Amino acid sequence: MNAPAFDPVPVHHPVVRNLPPLIEVRGLDLWYGARQALHHVDLDLFPAEILAFIGPSGCGKTTMLKVLNRMHDEVRDLQLKGRVLMHGQDIYAPDVDPPLHRRRFGWVAQRPDPFPLSIYDNVAYGPSIHGLTANAAELADHVEKCLRRADLWDEVKDDLHRKTGLDLSLGQQQRLCIARALSNKPEVLLMDEPTGSIDPIATERVERLLLDLKADHAIVLITHSMAEARRIADRVAVFHMGWLVESGPAAVVFDRPATPEARAFLAGRTG
Ligand SMILES: Nc1ncnc2c1ncn2[C@@H]1O[C@H](COP(=O)(O)OP(=O)(O)OP(=O)(O)O)[C@@H](O)[C@H]1O
Numbered sequence: 001m002n003a004p005a006f007d008p009v010p011v012h013h014p015v016v017r018n019l020p021p022l023i024e025v026r027g028l029d030l031w032y033g034a035r036q037a038l039h040h041v042d043l044d045l046f047p048a049e050i051l052a053f054i055g056p057s058g059c060g061k062t063t064m065l066k067v068l069n070r071m072h073d074e075v076r077d078l079q080l081k082g083r084v085l086m087h088g089q090d091i092y093a094p095d096v097d098p099p100l101h102r103r104r105f106g107w108v109a110q111r112p113d114p115f116p117l118s119i120y121d122n123v124a125y126g127p128s129i130h131g132l133t134a135n136a137a138e139l140a141d142h143v144e145k146c147l148r149r150a151d152l153w154d155e156v157k158d159d160l161h162r163k164t165g166l167d168l169s170l171g172q173q174q175r176l177c178i179a180r181a182l183s184n185k186p187e188v189l190l191m192d193e194p195t196g197s198i199d200p201i202a203t204e205r206v207e208r209l210l211l212d213l214k215a216d217h218a219i220v221l222i223t224h225s226m227a228e229a230r231r232i233a234d235r236v237a238v239f240h241m242g243w244l245v246e247s248g249p250a251a252v253v254f255d256r257p258a259t260p261e262a263r264a265f266l267a268g269r270t271g
């Protein structure tokens with residue numbers, strides 16, 4: 001017997017913005033083989049904002065994040081329908097070069113995953129292979145800038161070549177991964193539960209860092225911490241069973257959720 005179809009009516013609370021969205025997702029469906037994991041998602045990402053994806057485990061948050069930077073390109077039997085525009089251009093158009101597209105994004109995972117290389121090389125690796133700097137001095141400058149921007153420079157400046165990324169504390173490793181994510185000069189930061197495996201003090205530093213980084217990046221933050229989303233998100237998108245059921249300013253979604261799914265999730269009845 002088939003399960004009853006889930007057919008929600010999504011609510012998108014209005015947002016007032018002076019700038020057009022950087023990314024527009026329209027009517028996005030995604031299948032892993034025969035199984036549909038995203039249903040008709042409509043989503044905007046604006047410059048200089050933190051947009052939090054929340055919702056129960058398995059509802060499609062990471063899948064949606066990977067659609068944005070085409071990280072799924074190599075996944076077999078994956079099917080996409082709908083449109084994803086960045087600066088008004090279809091990112092799945094045949095003339096888009098996926099590696100080039102991916103470089104417009106920095107990715108930070110839940111578990112810090114520094115390369116087993118020196119602290120310096122963790123940050124220098126991307127810009128060196130992509131030729132983003134003209135010479136060694138410029139590269140060194142860029143590495144310093146990224147480490148400063150990730151709030152890590154003062155702690156590591158004397159150990160850049162002596163220690164590897166793995167010699168740092170978990171919180172420092174996560175800031176190193178953020179420095180590495182910044183090294184390709186991305187427009188968008190995609191963060192999949194970046195504070196999910198670090199302690200509360202390290203979390204507070206990362207949250208402060210994200211608030212600073214949003215001045216010149218659009219940030220999508222997946223989090224299982226409603227307190228974190230309340231503290232730092234400008235807008236929130238609530239996912240449920242592959243549907244984006246509700247989105248809007250964080251204060252509106254948290255204080256006056258309009259859909260039964262968002263209300264149940266925020267009340268702790270699902271997830
Ligand atoms: N590569 C894949 N192949 C097949 N199914 C997948 C793949 N990746 C994810 N899925 C399925 O798609 C659905 C959504 O998964 P996704 O990882 O996007 O959820 P999530 O909201 O990020 O969950 P969590 O909060 O646990 O990280 C799940 O049912 C998952 O099992």
Ligand SMILES: [Mg+2]
Pocket residue numbers: 061062063192
């Ligand atoms: Mg996930």
